Structure formats: structure tokens, C-alpha cells
Amino acid sequence: MMSTPSSFADLGLSPELLAALSELGYETPSPIQSACIPNLLAGCDLLGMAQTGTGKTAAFALPILQRIDIKKRLPQALILAPTRELAIQVAEACQSYARHMPGFHVAPIYGGQNMGLQLKQLGRGVHVVIGTPGRVMDHIERKSLDLSHLTTLVLDEADEMLRMGFIDDVEWILQHVPTTRQTALFSATMPEPIRRVAQRYLSDPKEVRIKSTTATVTAIRQRYWQVSGLHKLDALTRILEVEDDLDAAIIFVRTKTATVELAEKLEARGYGAAALNGDMNQVLRERTIDQLKNGNIDIVVATDVAARGIDVPRISHVINYDIPNDTEAYVHRIGRTGRAGRQGSAILFVAPREIRTLRAIERAIRQPIEPLVLPSKQMVADRRVAQFKEQIVQVIESEDLDFFMEVVDELAEEAAETDVREIAAALAFLVQQERPLRADGLSDALPRNVDFSRGDDSRGRDRSRRGDVREHSGPSQSYRIDVGRAHGVAPGDIVGALANEAGLSNRAIGRITLFDDYSIVELPSDLSKETFNALSFLRVRQRPLKLTPITRQGKRDTATKKSFDRKKSS
Ligand code: ADP
Ligand code: MG
Numbered sequence: 300m301m302s303t304p305s306s307f308a309d310l311g312l313s314p315e316l317l318a319a320l321s322e323l324g325y326e327t328p329s330p331i332q333s334a335c336i337p338n339l340l341a342g343c344d345l346l347g348m349a350q351t352g353t354g355k356t357a358a359f360a361l362p363i364l365q366r367i368d369i370k371k372r373l374p375q376a377l378i379l380a381p382t383r384e385l386a387i388q389v390a391e392a393c394q395s396y397a398r399h400m401p402g403f404h405v406a407p408i409y410g411g412q413n414m415g416l417q418l419k420q421l422g423r424g425v426h427v428v429i430g431t432p433g434r435v436m437d438h439i440e441r442k443s444l445d446l447s448h449l450t451t452l453v454l455d456e457a458d459e460m461l462r463m464g465f466i467d468d469v470e471w472i473l474q475h476v477p478t479t480r481q482t483a484l485f486s487a488t489m490p491e492p493i494r495r496v497a498q499r500y501l502s503d504p505k506e507v508r509i510k511s512t513t514a515t516v517t518a519i520r521q522r523y524w525q526v527s528g529l530h531k532l533d534a535l536t537r538i539l540e541v542e543d544d545l546d547a548a549i550i551f552v553r554t555k556t557a558t559v560e561l562a563e564k565l566e567a568r569g570y571g572a573a574a575l576n577g578d579m580n581q582v583l584r585e586r587t588i589d590q591l592k593n594g595n596i597d598i599v600v601a602t603d604v605a606a607r608g609i610d611v612p613r614i615s616h617v618i619n620y621d622i623p624n625d626t627e628a629y630v631h632r633i634g635r636t637g638r639a640g641r642q643g644s645a646i647l648f649v650a651p652r653e654i655r656t657l658r659a660i661e662r663a664i665r666q667p668i669e670p671l672v673l674p675s676k677q678m679v680a681d682r683r684v685a686q687f688k689e690q691i692v693q694v695i696e697s698e699d700l701d702f703f704m705e706v707v708d709e710l711a712e713e714a715a716e717t718d719v720r721e722i723a724a725a726l727a728f729l730v731q732q733e734r735p736l737r738a739d740g741l742s743d744a745l746p747r748n749v750d751f752s753r754g755d756d757s758r759g760r761d762r763s764r765r766g767d768v769r770e771h772s773g774p775s776q777s778y779r780i781d782v783g784r785a786h787g788v789a790p791g792d793i794v795g796a797l798a799n800e801a802g803l804s805n806r807a808i809g810r811i812t813l814f815d816d817y818s819i820v821e822l823p824s825d826l827s828k829e830t831f832n833a834l835s836f837l838r839v840r841q842r843p844l845k846l847t848p849i850t851r852q853g854k855r856d857t858a859t860k861k862s863f864d865r866k867k868s869s
Pocket of ligand 2: 352355356455
């Protein structure tokens, strides 16, 4: 392989692209980018092998963008991706790299999306098309996708396409595009059928192989817990409670039903969790991923298929609640964390009879996975006490407490022989009832009511130390709003209105449950008067929202149970 150039400029990229990269915070090219970009710019075919998270998208997208003739509004590059999510992600990446290339157009095309919309998009003229194999075939057959000017074809995540049974479609497409094109194939692994496709359709390809040890895997701390004593769920909640640097987690389970069950159990314990599985429609899946991205939820419980390719930088933890079926799946799963140069953690639950699978995984990744010692109740309690103290300090720093001090003084005077320390202790006792501070007060399954990323959060989620205690309380009150399904509203419209027009932060917006002629949204209970009024007059689908709080008892429960997410996913 070639020596590693230290900057994108050394790779021969245009000033427009260099400007975009620096704005995106890409400082140096990753190894796969250094190796691929010059070759692709030179027009060579290429076979690239690298794990997820190594930066393959930019490795092929940047040279494509550089070679595009903007004046020619015809597809010049086609990128095949295994799933809709990945197609969209790659399209978004292209769009952001091309931000200084006015007139550039990219279209993701995938199954499940309205054909008319795609036809319109294609008709308008695009330079780069990113599609899933089936839908690309459709368009080729309908002649709505003109590939006669194609100069570059990329197969991204080829091994995934094989696993998903798309390999015949891919070959069909390869046979229906001009043979003079440049072709690049990227894959994390190189199973025989992929190698055959490469041999057959790539001409004299440059081979680039990035060893997994230089890729993400080293940025991911991998541990396993041998299931014993506690139930997996109880072990999970303990881990979630004391893990350092926990921001967001993706939890893998074997079945679709298990995603829903586990997400519900976590929710019942106070976590912001949602299921992600192949039964959910695409819109809902995307919304769930967005919620994870923007911090509305912290945990997604997913199956392998549904989680494929998710790129959410704040995922700090991957938890393999059920052991994956094979080592490749393991590598794909843990690649969901340690993104964009961050640290990540992977935890694997291993039942006694699964020890052999664990050893096979260790052999495949060529590194040992360290055993994890489950946190004791005492450790959980210590952590809670620390968080509690920090919370108190924060309130003292940021809230106006004059009124409350008067109340305390009054109390100290009224109740003879009560000193302020005793009053404080009584308050601490009251506050911790739902979430006990003492180890002996803890049950095995721990309820949790606070945000786990509070405290030593140095990883750039934009929370100021002061003055945002209210934000931390998150959505805690259900409100009724006067728009519902019958008015043609989708949850996205409501989120959009609340966030964009009323200026609510994403963290403040909780579940949205649609009914026929009204909906329930969860928002902070302590909305300021101005915000409340602004929201009441806010219009969605031409209807004022008329925000009304719902009393906590009873109704709130029904709202939660019939939550939009689960309704749709069941
Ligand atoms: P892969 O396709 O290999 O799984 P991606 O292309 O999705 O990896 O990149 C993973 C993450 O790393 C993305 O969030 C991307 O924006 C980021 N990234 C890629 N290249 C760089 C770079 N040179 N510097 C910083 N971040 C990068
Ligand atoms: Mg990728």
C-alpha cells in the first residue's frame, strides 16, 4: 500500500471539497480514504475491504463528486446500497460533501417510497443516484433511469447485499450499465460470491485492505458478561446505571418480538427506549433513529437487520443482549459505536452454552474480549449518591432559592428542636423514594428516573452546566393538542412545529400519540408561560394546537400505553 498522505489536499481533492471537509471537521483522511481517493480519481477500478466505521463513504463519494460534470444533468454515478437507511445516509453524505458545488443533485431511490416522487426527482436531472438494488432494477426496466452516461458504479456493503439476497439483482444491474464505467466494490468481508462478482465485473482492480486492527475495533472496548445469578434484564439495568460515559445505547436481541418486549420493560423502568425492527414501517424506523440521534430517546432495542448501517455518533454502547448468530454479525453490531473517532463500548451477554461462540468471535477479531464484573448494588447506590449530590449542587448554583429558604426557615421555627440539617435529610429521603440511594433499598431490577448522561458529560452534547436543570427534567407531562390523524397530521409535523416554530429543544419533546381527532404529546411540565402560549396558538395543518395539560393520574397511563411507536410496531 502507499504511504499515508497526511492531508486531504495531498490526495488531490478540489478546493470546494476541501472546504466542505474542513467545515465538517474532517481533519485527516482515514487509511481507507488515503488509499482509495487517488486511485478512484485516476479512474481505476477498486476492491476495498474495511470494517464499518472506517470512512468508506467519503472514500468513494469524494472522487465521484470531483469527477462529476455539473453541467451534464444526467446520472454519472450510481451507488448501490443494501438498505433504504444506508442509501439515505450516503445521499446525505454526498450532499454535505458537495455543499460548495452549486447545482449538484443527488437522489436516493429505494423500495417503499412513492414511485411518482422518485420519477419526478430523476426527471429533474440528478448527477448521482444512490439506490437499493430492487428499486434500481425497477427504474432501469421502466427506462426512468438513464444510465447511458454513467462513469462510476459503486457497490457499498457488498457482503450485506449478499446476506440480504440481493446478489442476483446486483449482477443484473452490473450487466445493464455501460461496460466502460469505473467500478468500485466495498465490503467488510470477502466471501466467495463477492469475490466472484469482483473478478467478473472489475477490471484490473486496485485492492485496498484495511486491517481491522487499524480500524474501529481498537476504539471499541469489548467486554462480556457470563450470564449467571441475575436475570439478563436486571444485569442490563445495573450496567446501564453505572457504566461510565454512557450516552446512548443500542441493544441487540434475536427476534422482532424481543425488541418490543425489552424496549417496553426498559421504558417501564424509566429509560427512554424504543424498539427498532423490520416490521416497523420505514417512516417509523427513521423517526426512531432520529429520536436517538437528537437525544429524545437514549436506547434502541434492535434486531440485526433493522440496525444495519445506523450511523449515530452518540451511540456510546452496543449491548449484545442476545449473542449474535455469527462473528460477522458481531462485527457489524459493534461497528454501531466508536463512530467518527469516538470511543465506544461493546458488551456481550454470554449464556454458559454460548461460550464456544464467544471464543469463535475472539478468534475472528483476533483479540480477547475481557470479562465484565457486574456492578454490585453498593456500586449502584454509590453512583446514585454521587449523582444526587451533583444535582443538589447544580440546583443551588442555578436556581433562585429565596422562597424555598423561607419555607425551610419557617419549618425550623415551627417544629421545635428541628434543625436545618434534619430538614435537609428528610427532603433527601423524600426525593429518593422512587430511586433509593441506599444499597439495601435497591431491588435487583432498578427503576431509573434520571438521565444517565448527567454529570461528567464531556462529550460535547450541548448542555451548559448552569441554568439547564429544567431541560434535564425532560418531557414529563402529557398535553392534549387539537390535531389528530383525521387532520392528516404525522408525528413528524408535530415535532417539526414544536421544534422549529415554538423553539422547543429536541430533548424536551417526548412521545407523540396520535388519535383520530386529537393527539397527546409529552413535554416538560414546567413550560414557561410564553412557551405555553406560543404553543397554544401554534398551527399544525391550519389548526391551532390549543395545548391542554392532562392530569397526571390515569390518563397519562393510557397515553403511554397506546404510544404511537408501539401501536405501529405491533
Ligand atoms: P463506513 O462506511 O466505513 O462504515 P462511514 O463512511 O459511514 O464509515 O464513516 C463513519 C463516520 O466517520 C461518519 O460519521 C463519517 O462522517 C466519519 N468520518 C469519515 N471520514 C472521516 C474523517 N476523515 N475524519 C473524521 N470523520 C470522518
Ligand atoms: Mg458505509
